[in-house]
Amino acid sequence: MRNKYLYSVLPFLKKCKRETQQQFEDYFQTAPAWLMECFQVEEMEKGQIFVRENTPIDTIYFVGRGTIKATDYRIYGITYDFMSFDCVHALGGMEIIMDLDTYMTTLETATPCTIVKIAKAKYEKWLLTDLRVLKLEAKLTGKSLLEDGRKNRAYLFLQGSDRLAMLLTERYELYAKNGILRVRGGRQGLSDTTGLCVKTINRSVKKFLEEGLISKEGNQLLVSFEQYKKLKELIAAIIDIE
Incomplete structure (x- = not known):
């Protein structure tokens, strides 16, 4: 029943590959109806910057279809794409876990994307009252940071x-x-x-x-x-x- 409601509020999922469907089902398996009712879906073209570093966090984003990239502009004005996301992961969730008020990186669509948006206040309320999703998001955040750190250490010597x-x-x-x-x-x-x-x-x-x-x-x-x-x-x- 819960999955049926998830697909009714996110109808694009019906056309996604099974791996993506499973990720959404697993992530939102304990999501309350009031949270899913506030989902917003936006289609974005390639090359669209939708989060800018150091701006206040007001929205949490999930990639439904397509790929986004995290970009660092700080060093000598050089553009450096240091991380990409093409799976279900709360973009902005890391900042909430770390009690940060602003986004820590710039996010841009690397391909045409379908993005699911949730108001920060709604997502934070769920995250901090549901131990399962809090542990899951902490695990996903830690995994992505670990993989990025290992990749960057390798790049350092290559x-x-x-x-x-x-x-x-x-x-x-x-x-x-x-x-x-x-x-x-x-x-x-x-x-x-x-x-x-x-x-x-x-x-x-x-x-x-x-x-x-x-x-x-x-x-x-x-x-x-x-x-x-x-x-x-x-x-x-x-x-x-x-």
Whole structure:
């Protein structure tokens, strides 16, 4: 009955993949009706900034469809995309757990997205009165921070093409379809995510193309499963990865 109501207030879920449906069902399994009644759904285009660092928290966001990225602009004015989300996780929930009044990062849609919005006051009331969801959100927050910390420590010691190779393997594992990763965002996007300058990205792409580690279709870069395995081997020779 509860799941039936969840799908009635979030009808887009019926068209989502089963993994996403299950995540929403698990997260909101103990959500009261008064909380679900205040859900708002918004369709956002790619490239839309909907949270800005240091602005007051007024809304909690959940990604229903698509991918968003967290971006840091503080260091020398360089854009650095340091975390992405494409699963059910309360964006703004970490700040509530830490008793913070402002968002700690800038959030932007990396693809067209369906976003579920909940007023901060409503979400906070539920979070602080439901031990199950409080523990779940703390676990999800800790996991994302741990993964981000491990990735950033690895990036710290990787240079140039090795850093790009690690990014491509990570993206393949997340976004490959039918055995092929289509690299989106262009050279500037790769620069923003790795922290490398575009000139270094261009040199690394040229090197990988010459070595057969990536392919090109028009202006788009591709990574096949065989190329992914070779990139993974290249990184595994430098750092201990799973």
